[in-house]
Amino acid sequence: MIKDFWKYVIMFVVLVLIQVLVLNNIQISGFINPYIYILFILLLPFNIQGYFLLGLSFLIGITIDIFGNTPGIHAGASVLLGFIRPGLANLISSRELIEKGTTPNMIQLGFANFIKYVIIAVLIHHLVLFFAETFSLSDILETILRWILSSFFSILIILGSQFIIFKN
Amino acid sequence: MRSLFRFLLRNYFVLMFVALEAFSFSLLVSYNNYQRVTFINSTNNFVGTIYERLSHLDDYFSLSKTNAKLAAENAALRTQLQRRIMLQDRNPLMRPDTVDAPAYIFTAAKVISNSVNKQFNYITINKGYRQGIKQDMGIVSSEGVVGVITNVSPNYATGLSLLNKRFSIPAKITKNNYTGNLAWDGEHTNTADLKEIPFHITVNVGDTVVTSGLSSIFPEGIMIGTITKWDQADGTNFYNIKVELSTNFRTLKYVEIVKNTKQDELKKLESNNVGE
Numbered sequence: 483m484i485k486d487f488w489k490y491v492i493m494f495v496v497l498v499l500i501q502v503l504v505l506n507n508i509q510i511s512g513f514i515n516p517y518i519y520i521l522f523i524l525l526l527p528f529n530i531q532g533y534f535l536l537g538l539s540f541l542i543g544i545t546i547d548i549f550g551n552t553p554g555i556h557a558g559a560s561v562l563l564g565f566i567r568p569g570l571a572n573l574i575s576s577r578e579l580i581e582k583g584t585t586p587n588m589i590q591l592g593f594a595n596f597i598k599y600v601i602i603a604v605l606i607h608h609l610v611l612f613f614a615e616t617f618s619l620s621d622i623l624e625t626i627l628r629w630i631l632s633s634f635f636s637i638l639i640i641l642g643s644q645f646i647i648f649k650n
Numbered sequence: 651m652r653s654l655f656r657f658l659l660r661n662y663f664v665l666m667f668v669a670l671e672a673f674s675f676s677l678l679v680s681y682n683n684y685q686r687v688t689f690i691n692s693t694n695n696f697v698g699t700i701y702e703r704l705s706h707l708d709d710y711f712s713l714s715k716t717n718a719k720l721a722a723e724n725a726a727l728r729t730q731l732q733r734r735i736m737l738q739d740r741n742p743l744m745r746p747d748t749v750d751a752p753a754y755i756f757t758a759a760k761v762i763s764n765s766v767n768k769q770f771n772y773i774t775i776n777k778g779y780r781q782g783i784k785q786d787m788g789i790v791s792s793e794g795v796v797g798v799i800t801n802v803s804p805n806y807a808t809g810l811s812l813l814n815k816r817f818s819i820p821a822k823i824t825k826n827n828y829t830g831n832l833a834w835d836g837e838h839t840n841t842a843d844l845k846e847i848p849f850h851i852t853v854n855v856g857d858t859v860v861t862s863g864l865s866s867i868f869p870e871g872i873m874i875g876t877i878t879k880w881d882q883a884d885g886t887n888f889y890n891i892k893v894e895l896s897t898n899f900r901t902l903k904y905v906e907i908v909k910n911t912k913q914d915e916l917k918k919l920e921s922n923n924v925g926e
Contacts, residue, residue: 558675
């Protein structure tokens, strides 16, 4: 349990640092802003208490907000992701796995289910994120383009990182 | 009462979700109203220190570029100085007024964090109110206008970058002195829209756009960019003008903070007018 605690603390710090120091500085175009810190929310164990899940989602969201001068935007999108995660877990996993409290990673869920899990989560999170950022429905096509392109790169980076970690 | 507690306990997940979302939303909305949320931005000391460390590292990779820019600025300033000396030599009676303090004072600062890929971009610099930086001071670089300071902590300050949809500045076309309002278009990191220039003015591609001096933030004549495209929209009396910004926001390293020593006096005077 203690070992797990430190594992998640390190993951939190590493993901935040990668996000704010590397990915927030990617300047390919204004349309591609991958956000991979949500991997932290996705990898929390299945049997985590509800208030803990929401609290940690909020914490990582507000941390990204503080670094990026975007108060409330990432916090809101992350809390929503935390909220839908139990439902999402039911959708892609068996009751048995959930009750055992496994970590929803690539090995436990299987490759296909993990991809499904990541894609749904990233799409929902990024949709809320980019509309909250623009805060209007004008330029809706641009926002949608930003959502799709960024989601694509986020999914790619998240799956790629998991693949590399579990291959070793 | 007991049933209320039972209800709260049973639905705490939903209730907590709603509470956290409401809190996030209130942060977002209050920021949209220009009210400053002091803790939740990168002026705070912890975030500032991390950004500053990283910026030190990053500096080594751009030394030669920064050097070239500083050299170019040196050359430009020297030319200005020569011109001024020449003018004085020609007319010995013309002497600058040494009693009056200069209206604008420039303080050099380093950019430690700068985003360009969002709709509302911000810039963080390594000087704060201990170094005399205050809200509403302008930020310029050797290339042109950069933004305006909005939040100040003891050692750091953040400001709206010109690449922020909440920021607009009065600008004028140098050739004919007509003024309009310049704001970012939200699309490219090097273009902005100049609005409110009426149809009867002749506008050409390549015309220079500079600060108008109508706001108390920037002195008159600081470079903003050049006109690259213009057209006449139907149903309005104004041009749509695209301006290519002279500042390269992607490589911004060193900036100067502009302090208008007469800003307070000016604001007081103008508020008197409103009162009457």
